Amino acid sequence: MKIYNHLSEFKRLNNAVATIGTFDGVHFGHQKIINRLCELAKNTDGESVILTFFPHPRLIIDPENQDLKMINTIEEKAEILAALGVDHLIITPFTRDFSNMNPAEYIKNILVDTIGIKQLIVGYDHRFGKDRSGGMLDLVAFSKPYGYEIEEIKEQDINDVAVSSTKIRKSLLEGQVGLAAEYLGYNFSLYGPVIKGDKIGRTIGFPTANIFIEQPYKIIPSDGIYAVTVEMENETYKGMAYIGQRPTINGMTRNIEVNIFDFNKEIYGQYIRMNFMEFLRHDVKFTGLEALKIQLQQDKEDTLAYFAQQR
Structure with a gap:
């Protein structure tokens, strides 16, 4: 073309x-x-x-x-x-x-x-x-x-x-990524470079890649946890993504992070594509990092269960 x-x-x-x-x-x-x-x-x-x-x-x-x-x-x-x-x-x-x-x-x-x-x-x-x-x-x-x-x-x-672009935007802003995919005919995605975060995730066993979205006009789905696939270097991985301000640690900025399953490489500066498959839960504030860790383990189990159902 x-x-x-x-x-x-x-x-x-x-x-x-x-x-x-x-x-x-x-x-x-x-x-x-x-x-x-x-x-x-x-x-x-x-x-x-x-x-x-x-x-x-x-x-x-x-x-x-x-x-x-x-x-x-x-x-x-x-x-x-x-x-x-x-x-x-x-x-x-x-x-x-x-x-x-x-x-x-x-x-x-x-x-x-x-x-x-x-x-x-x-x-x-x-x-x-x-x-x-x-x-x-x-x-x-x-x-x-x-x-x-x-x-x-x-x-x-x-x-x-x-079908309309307006309805798809509304679906994404409400976290309904499955409905958006029905309208689109493909899964909505975010693409950008991996930037350095504060590395709190790795201290509780859930390291995340922080993604920077370079285009300010790109829509971002509702805050919450999502089952996603991640594409990089011609490989596709399963994972769970987080969008939100990290209220448990009193975060001040909205982050886009992904915990990539069975993956432990340093990928700072590398561009990745994150495909949104399913909304799992809304963002909530936990009493501390230990409570957050317990919930993240449940989120991972829910994500794996989702992918198991797709086979």
Whole structure:
């Protein structure tokens, strides 16, 4: 997959089969659109193109509200889209000027003149242009003059609940990582370098790797204990993760730590990926380290029991 960091880097195609969106999470509903995109490109000897935006449009349109967090980093999104078979990914900066483009200008200048669309696939709720005033009626109206075809993907449901990035974010913030995985079609993950901690865990038999999340816009699940898998150096390990402020030792900052089972190497500075499999319990304050140690032993047993059930 070829990646472009601005529309100006993209060379117009003769037979572009395109779709547009932020695709945060690249969830189950998004995947239906993207699979159809790749299928249509293959069947028509075209090339699949995704136009996405960074930062998220809501952060530009509503600058007062900076609380929005992303399910994927832009790198994670690109990795997932590449695995789905997309040919071209255009990551264009979303600016105030871009957001003020009227629907007619957007269709002609971006979709037709810059990308060269011959076929366009959009989701059922796709909006674009100034004040999100553009929609399916505009796309259809301009399709004949500009010589492209358009296809709308209907709403995709899971268990009669519509999939959306908003619902996935809500699930993660409530610790419901299993539900988030159902929506996403894969397990939510955090990726970052291992940094030095205060090494309290190793004094009670549960050493942890502290992970630093480099992107401030990445969503972090609710505080608590989770069953996770950890990927590093082409190996995958089981473990239990902790997110919280460590109230038992009166911690002041929110930590992300993982106790990796059957592992004792020093990995400071190494990047690891932590995949969230199951929520185990909420964060609580214990009377001391001995009580915490007893609970962590139970957490480990619960984690191993979870993995045993997955076989």
